[in-house]
Amino acid sequence: MVRRQVRVAGDSRRQARPVQGETSPPEDRHVTDDSPRQADPDQGETSPPGDRRTLLQRPLLWFSGVVVAAVTGLLVTTFTDIGSQLLDQPHLNDQIRPWADMRITSDVVQLDDEGLSMATRDDRQLGAALLTSMQQSGAAASRDVVKAIRAAGGVNVETLSIRLVLEGRRNEEIRILNISPVVVEQTAPLSGTLFYAPPQAGGADLMMLLDFDQHRPVVSSIIQSPEGGPVLTPGQPYFDTNTISLKDNEQQVVMLRARVKKYYVAFKLRVEYLIGGEERSIDIDNNGSPFAVTGMHVNPTDNAWSYQRGFSIDGSFRYCRVQNPQDFTGASKLNC
Numbered sequence: 001m002v003r004r005q006v007r008v009a010g011d012s013r014r015q016a017r018p019v020q021g022e023t024s025p026p027e028d029r030h031v032t033d034d035s036p037r038q039a040d041p042d043q044g045e046t047s048p049p050g051d052r053r054t055l056l057q058r059p060l061l062w063f064s065g066v067v068v069a070a071v072t073g074l075l076v077t078t079f080t081d082i083g084s085q086l087l088d089q090p091h092l093n094d095q096i097r098p099w100a101d102m103r104i105t106s107d108v109v110q111l112d113d114e115g116l117s118m119a120t121r122d123d124r125q126l127g128a129a130l131l132t133s134m135q136q137s138g139a140a141a142s143r144d145v146v147k148a149i150r151a152a153g154g155v156n157v158e159t160l161s162i163r164l165v166l167e168g169r170r171n172e173e174i175r176i177l178n179i180s181p182v183v184v185e186q187t188a189p190l191s192g193t194l195f196y197a198p199p200q201a202g203g204a205d206l207m208m209l210l211d212f213d214q215h216r217p218v219v220s221s222i223i224q225s226p227e228g229g230p231v232l233t234p235g236q237p238y239f240d241t242n243t244i245s246l247k248d249n250e251q252q253v254v255m256l257r258a259r260v261k262k263y264y265v266a267f268k269l270r271v272e273y274l275i276g277g278e279e280r281s282i283d284i285d286n287n288g289s290p291f292a293v294t295g296m297h298v299n300p301t302d303n304a305w306s307y308q309r310g311f312s313i314d315g316s317f318r319y320c321r322v323q324n325p326q327d328f329t330g331a332s333k334l335n336c
């Protein structure tokens with residue numbers, strides 16, 4: 001038996017010289033069928049190197065295509081977002097301004113339609129200096145006396161007027177979406193010491209009303225009484241029909257009246273706003289303490305006001321001690 005040797009280098013093949021009695025196949029024949037190849041009995045069954053490389057490359061090429069598509073999509077999204085921000089100059093300017101979006105100042109103010117009545121949680125000692133000042137003519141209208149009573153724990157009775165000054169501090173416009181109460185404490189009305197100073201004649205220029213006697217208190221618009229009297233009626237939620245916008249360094253003043261008859265309420269105000277398509281909020285208090293307002297403490301047997309101790313003003317606007325504070329009316333006898 002005569003053997004022939006075939007040398008393979010890449011895809012080129014050198015054919016051995018045919019031996020006697022053996023016919024070589026035609027050179028232009030190219031077999032592409034799926035019939036199994038006959039293995040060389042001496043070399044075992046093998047696949048051509050070119051076919052093996054093609055099969056190994058197919059998963060690698062598919063995986064590379066997926067990676068390239070993913071990276072391309074990520075780059076397009078990133079550069080699109082960067083481009084939009086580059087065009088949004090106010091947004092870019094705000095990124096380097098470290099301070100808050102708004103500056104908000106709050107003050108408790110006394111308006112003409114309000115009295116100066118206050119009540120404390122308990123019957124605490126007031127101090128000789130305050131008692132002496134309260135007995136001076138015009139004491140009920142004295143800012144120093146009012147400030148001293150507040151420092152002793154005095155809380156406005158039935159009404160509390162709050163002035164908010166909102167100032168924008170961003171290049172992007174700020175739109176106020178809502179102002180809502182955040183109740184910190186709610187109890188029965190305070191029953192310690194009452195400082196009674198009823199309202200005098202006058203009106204008030206208010207924007208919003210917050211009635212804590214409602215089941216779900218909301219900041220509402222105000223319906224004025226037809227006669228223009230002191231009675232204020234809550235209307236629709238204020239921000240359902242109104243809006244407040246702030247540009248950079250622009251200020252808006254908000255006058256809000258909180259009122260209550262049934263409870264003592266301590267609360268903060270939450271200002272919700274929109275800037276750059278993002279909703280944010282900030283809570284406002286009364287210089288580090290909650291705002292507070294209380295209803296009159298009433299004796300359930302006769303509906304008279306009932307306190308541990310009481311003071312009421314006389315014709316000279318000085319505070320005089322009430323003889324029977326447990327059964328107190330505006331006409332109770334005073335000791336001056």
